[in-house]
Amino acid sequence: MRLKDKVILVTAAGQGIGRATAQAMAAEGARVIATDINADLLKGLDGIETAVLDVTDAEAIKALAAKVGPLDGLFNCAGVVHNGALLDIDDKDWDFAFSLNVTAMMRLCRAVLPGMLERAGQTGTASIVNMASMASSIKGFANRTAYGASKAAVIGLTKAIAADYVKQGIRCNALCPGTVDTPSLRGRIAASADPVQAEKDFIARQPMGRLATVEDIAPMVVYLLSDESRFVSGQAMLVDGGVTI
Incomplete structure (x- = not known):
């Protein structure tokens, strides 16, 4: 029950890392609000609240933040991977990578932050985990220009939030997985x-x-959202199977 009584919102919770993490959080006692753009993918998340959310819709983000109220934790898991070197991508690819991987994340953090500050004032801490990657944001990989640049921006956003609100009890860390099945x-x-x-x-x-399996990744998210990591903030946490050794 490492997350007992904590209220945590997860994006892209319909499958993959988001789904596994939502289930792991619930097993640790959290009240989880699992969101995804695809309602069908949210089926079967027993004991977990669900909501359809398009994270690129700014008004939908505001509405959901108002509905769920103050949060103890946020896991920004939604994202997209574009393949291609610089000469292979166009402005549309670049813009969408930043829209989904960075801007949507910023908007969600901004929307829930007032409530998280309220909760941190009561409990001493609240935590945000942003999905980054080791690929091209930490270590260069071929054919990942838009993806790597956007994920590097996630790390910058994470450190900025951590620095701005560290004295108010908000912790913010970036998760940098290796290649996950x-x-x-x-x-x-x-x-x-x-x-x-x-x-x-x-x-x-x-x-x-x-x-990596999703079960390799979920425990790190649980740790970063739990009070066990209360002295950890502004970090790019690698769970990469040794890629960046």
Whole structure:
């Protein structure tokens, strides 16, 4: 019950890391509000409150923040991966990467922050976890220009929030996973010219010799949202299987 009595909102909770983390939080005693743009993906999250949310809709973010009230925790998990080097991407790809990976995150943090400050004043701490990545934001990878730049911006946003509100009890950290076996990754593998080789290539860049599972990632999020991490803020937390050694 490491998250007992905490109220935590999760985006992109319909599948992958978001879903596994929402379930892990609930198992640790949190009241979880799981959101996703796809209502069907939210089915089966027993014991967890659900809400449809398009994180690129600024008004929808404001409405949800007002509805759920003060939060103890926020996990910004929604994001998109664009493939391509600089000469392969266009302005539309670039703009959407920043819209979903950075601007939506900023808006959600901004919308819930007043309530989180209220909760921090009562309990001493409240926590935000932003999904970044080790890919190109920490270590350079080929064909990840828009993705890497946007995820690097997530780390900058995280550190800025942490610095601005550290004295008011708000902690903010970025999660930087390695390559995780999720529906998103499986979709990118399936869309490649040679799916078998693509999977081998993803595994080959992991020194541990395997892809991460969502169960490898969720415990770090639980830790960062729990009081166990009360002295941790402004960090880019790597869970990458040794890629950045």
